[in-house]
Amino acid sequence: MTAIKPAPAARAQPVPMACAQDERKQSALVGFVLNPIAGMGGRVGLKGTDGVVEEARARGARPVSPERAARCLAALAQALAASPAKPTPRWLVAGGAMGADALRAHRLGPFEVVHQPPPEPTREDTLQTVRRFVERSVALVLFCGGDGTARDVCSITGTAVPIIGIPAGVKMYSGVFGVSPTRTAALVAEYLAGSIGLADAEVLDLDEDAYRAGRWEARLFHAARTPFEPSLTQRAKVMSDARSDAEVTAAIAADVRETVQAAPDTLLLLGAGTTVRAVAEGLGVEHTLLGVDAVLAGRVVGRDLDADRLAALLERHPRCLLVLSPIGAQGFVLGRGNAQLAPEIVARIGRGGLVVVATPAKLARTRCLRIDTGDPALDAALVGDGFLEVRVGYHRRRMVRVE
Amino acid sequence: MSAVDERDGRAHRADSPTLYERSRPGRRACALPASDVPATPLPAELARETLRLPELAQLDVVRHYTALAHRNFGVDSGFYPLGSCTMKYNPRLGEEVARLAGFAEAHPLADAEHVQPLLGVMLDLQRWLAELAGLSAVSLQPAAGAHGELTALLMMRAYHADRGEGARNRVLIPDSAHGTNPASTTMAGMIAVEIPSDPRGNVDLGALRAACDERVAGLMITNPNTLGLFEEQIEAVVETVHRHGGLVYGDGANMNALAGVVRPGDLGIDLMHFNLHKTFATPHGGGGPGSGPVAARSDLADYLPGPVVARSGEVGAGVLALVEPRRSIGRMCAFHGNFGMLLRAWAYLRVLGGDGLRRMAEHAVLNANYLLARLRGRFPVPYDRSCMHELVCEGRIEGSDVRALDICKRLLDHGIHPPTNYFPLIVHEALMIEPTETESRETLDAFLAALGAICDEAVRSPERLREAPHTTPVGRLDEVRAARHPVLVDAAVGGGGGTGAR
Ligand SMILES: Cc1ncc(COP(=O)(O)O)c(C=O)c1O
Numbered sequence: 019m020t021a022i023k024p025a026p027a028a029r030a031q032p033v034p035m036a037c038a039q040d041e042r043k044q045s046a047l048v049g050f051v052l053n054p055i056a057g058m059g060g061r062v063g064l065k066g067t068d069g070v071v072e073e074a075r076a077r078g079a080r081p082v083s084p085e086r087a088a089r090c091l092a093a094l095a096q097a098l099a100a101s102p103a104k105p106t107p108r109w110l111v112a113g114g115a116m117g118a119d120a121l122r123a124h125r126l127g128p129f130e131v132v133h134q135p136p137p138e139p140t141r142e143d144t145l146q147t148v149r150r151f152v153e154r155s156v157a158l159v160l161f162c163g164g165d166g167t168a169r170d171v172c173s174i175t176g177t178a179v180p181i182i183g184i185p186a187g188v189k190m191y192s193g194v195f196g197v198s199p200t201r202t203a204a205l206v207a208e209y210l211a212g213s214i215g216l217a218d219a220e221v222l223d224l225d226e227d228a229y230r231a232g233r234w235e236a237r238l239f240h241a242a243r244t245p246f247e248p249s250l251t252q253r254a255k256v257m258s259d260a261r262s263d264a265e266v267t268a269a270i271a272a273d274v275r276e277t278v279q280a281a282p283d284t285l286l287l288l289g290a291g292t293t294v295r296a297v298a299e300g301l302g303v304e305h306t307l308l309g310v311d312a313v314l315a316g317r318v319v320g321r322d323l324d325a326d327r328l329a330a331l332l333e334r335h336p337r338c339l340l341v342l343s344p345i346g347a348q349g350f351v352l353g354r355g356n357a358q359l360a361p362e363i364v365a366r367i368g369r370g371g372l373v374v375v376a377t378p379a380k381l382a383r384t385r386c387l388r389i390d391t392g393d394p395a396l397d398a399a400l401v402g403d404g405f406l407e408v409r410v411g412y413h414r415r416r417m418v419r420v421e
Numbered sequence: 422m423s424a425v426d427e428r429d430g431r432a433h434r435a436d437s438p439t440l441y442e443r444s445r446p447g448r449r450a451c452a453l454p455a456s457d458v459p460a461t462p463l464p465a466e467l468a469r470e471t472l473r474l475p476e477l478a479q480l481d482v483v484r485h486y487t488a489l490a491h492r493n494f495g496v497d498s499g500f501y502p503l504g505s506c507t508m509k510y511n512p513r514l515g516e517e518v519a520r521l522a523g524f525a526e527a528h529p530l531a532d533a534e535h536v537q538p539l540l541g542v543m544l545d546l547q548r549w550l551a552e553l554a555g556l557s558a559v560s561l562q563p564a565a566g567a568h569g570e571l572t573a574l575l576m577m578r579a580y581h582a583d584r585g586e587g588a589r590n591r592v593l594i595p596d597s598a599h600g601t602n603p604a605s606t607t608m609a610g611m612i613a614v615e616i617p618s619d620p621r622g623n624v625d626l627g628a629l630r631a632a633c634d635e636r637v638a639g640l641m642i643t644n645p646n647t648l649g650l651f652e653e654q655i656e657a658v659v660e661t662v663h664r665h666g667g668l669v670y671g672d673g674a675n676m677n678a679l680a681g682v683v684r685p686g687d688l689g690i691d692l693m694h695f696n697l698h699k700t701f702a703t704p705h706g707g708g709g710p711g712s713g714p715v716a717a718r719s720d721l722a723d724y725l726p727g728p729v730v731a732r733s734g735e736v737g738a739g740v741l742a743l744v745e746p747r748r749s750i751g752r753m754c755a756f757h758g759n760f761g762m763l764l765r766a767w768a769y770l771r772v773l774g775g776d777g778l779r780r781m782a783e784h785a786v787l788n789a790n791y792l793l794a795r796l797r798g799r800f801p802v803p804y805d806r807s808c809m810h811e812l813v814c815e816g817r818i819e820g821s822d823v824r825a826l827d828i829c830k831r832l833l834d835h836g837i838h839p840p841t842n843y844f845p846l847i848v849h850e851a852l853m854i855e856p857t858e859t860e861s862r863e864t865l866d867a868f869l870a871a872l873g874a875i876c877d878e879a880v881r882s883p884e885r886l887r888e889a890p891h892t893t894p895v896g897r898l899d900e901v902r903a904a905r906h907p908v909l910v911d912a913a914v915g916g917g918g919g920t921g922a923r
Contacts, residue, residue, distance in 0.1 A: 100887065102899045102902070103899075103902070208901075211902075212902070212905070213899075213901040213902060213905065214901075402631065403627060403630060403631035404627060404631065405627065405628050405631040405632070407614065407632070410615075412607065413606070413607040413611070413612045413613060414603060414607070414612075414613050414615070415591075415612060415613065415614040415615065416596075416614070416615040416617075417614065417615065417616055417617060417628040417631060417632050418617075419617070419628075
């Protein structure tokens, strides 16, 4: 151990600098908003509830999100009481069924209603509420709903205010949800206690009209910040290996940088998503979060490229590496959120040109990776033996099942 | 102790003051004999005005360390089923042998001709280990298991480079492996590629094949693996890697299940390490010296780190020498490795003999299977088949939401060291239990009884578990907070020029 020069009054001032922030977080303002109709469509065979509430009700749908929120809040009350750091958050909420009722029922402490919704609330009420949260500089927004709600919340918070979702929707492709209501509660408690940090996550949503018509078109809408759930690995080794998401992505970026430096005349295509963005940062180039950029010899040579421009670039630079990461919670490496990467383009790059990156935490949330370029023969070629090599750290790779 | 929760820290300090707090001006613990050589003062620029050392009477010192020693827990004080660590009893004979003056007082720089019997011990140990490995040569240099891994990986690299295949830089490692495997790989300048396990807990052959190509330097495999399971397709695994030109390295940490029963070399393993501090009963408490000798196939023997002991001159001349293997990767350790540990392991091997070693492994496996059979009904067993020297179950209890960690902490109140937990990483809430062969049926039954009591309690009063341990000098620490916000300074030592940094 490195000798650390003792500071004379260290005992008298036991809270190191880094804790000051936690002290703030412990009595932090937290916003809570519940989308009371989220999840109704699923039970009655509608793929999502946006715009079809009436029909869902007519088919006998009952709200699921209040019950899921209740499970989370009950667990949260317990977790806060059990936490050694004893966080005592103060709450901002939407009125009635959109938050206040649930919060009151679980005695989560003082709260203030910042928006009073009408008896039949709409997404406008979610947006209004979250605007109030942001104006009041909340430390965290806890919401209950699905991808649609996540998208609404994130459209206001962006990456400025961390968000976390209690999973209650029909669609949950975004990376901002806890895996269960109780797990969400644990993450909130740990975050407020200062034990875990934040990570980037994608907010995805399907185009619901297309989805109900049988087409599955997920789109990447936003990047969000969310309390970072360490993977099993990191949780187990937390004493020796308390690494943040940012450190892991920086290590991945260093790994990719090494590959790129070894092949200076190779065209580098950077796909969508937050992990790829971290790689771009490591390379010192700007990155279009929701698009595909091209880099050659350390310089951006194309930004937010469409299929035609990509094809033209590949014509000139046949040697190419394409950096991709699984997007959202479903593990799609190709086929969701990157329609620019048309089958003929991916085919030209080939399996050998794919550089897939992901943090262990992200991989822990996905059972397997998926590829769906729209061309079954190409998909089969890319899937190969059923495993893709993923870069998970500096000089660390992992064989991950792909379908 | 690097960091404790404030509250617990105070409790700890209240009943056991530090030496600095016990210090009183003018107290002395010893009187130095009068110097019989002329005194030479230090040059002024090296001398200090003050040096804050604690001033204590001998009794203060004795009480202080005795109190601390009583808080220690080791195999000598109770059951210690710490999976993957083989916490077996370390026979006192080893200590006696290591303290024999002829061994203990030998100088590491002594000429080989003056320490022939010591070299004889080393040669004998090299041979024993080579025989147990089923490989041809051994270096006793590495000072720990992980150090042995690094040694073998550097040998792999040199081997490939000599054959014009230096581009091979990928090392395949099952996801059940110990964290030192990938760490050693990156340290050796290579790339670690993790291979998933299949539903039976074996290496997933499909994934292994997908990862094998002309870039593979080798595979690191632990057999039995860290799930305590024998690798059922070991021959196919080895064949796959060999077919692609890779070498197969055996992580011998789990040799307690195999020693004298299976020789890894016979399974196609090309090189491996032993943990003398596990299998061969040398102490490994307190992070003290370990020993991780490496064994290698004949065409890899030239790469072993030197020096190794060999007969020199005419065969049969009986002169032992320390020699450098021809293409040695160089030294891995000063002098002759951790010689004291080599002695203890050698004594252990000599006492047990080949048959004794086999019985050792058989009893280790028997004890683990006894526990597995009795625990199966209590805890979920994710990969349920006969185990080898250890078993892995999930620390979840029907009708309760306590976690593996709570169970472990509560075991402390029963005077039992907890099993390894949350490892291997592929098992949720893992409890990894390795009883070793030196524990009696009564001890195992007492352990089972303690776990039974804990399971009942988990349903009746789970908060007792969540708040455990209750009887240890320090309660449950907030490990995350301690890691994130370590308090590394002790006010009692403040201002003293760095002597008290902990
Ligand atoms: C499977 C395995 N491999 C390697 C090691 C590393 O050995 P050492 O601690 O001696 O470095 C261990 C240690 O526990 C282990 O269990």
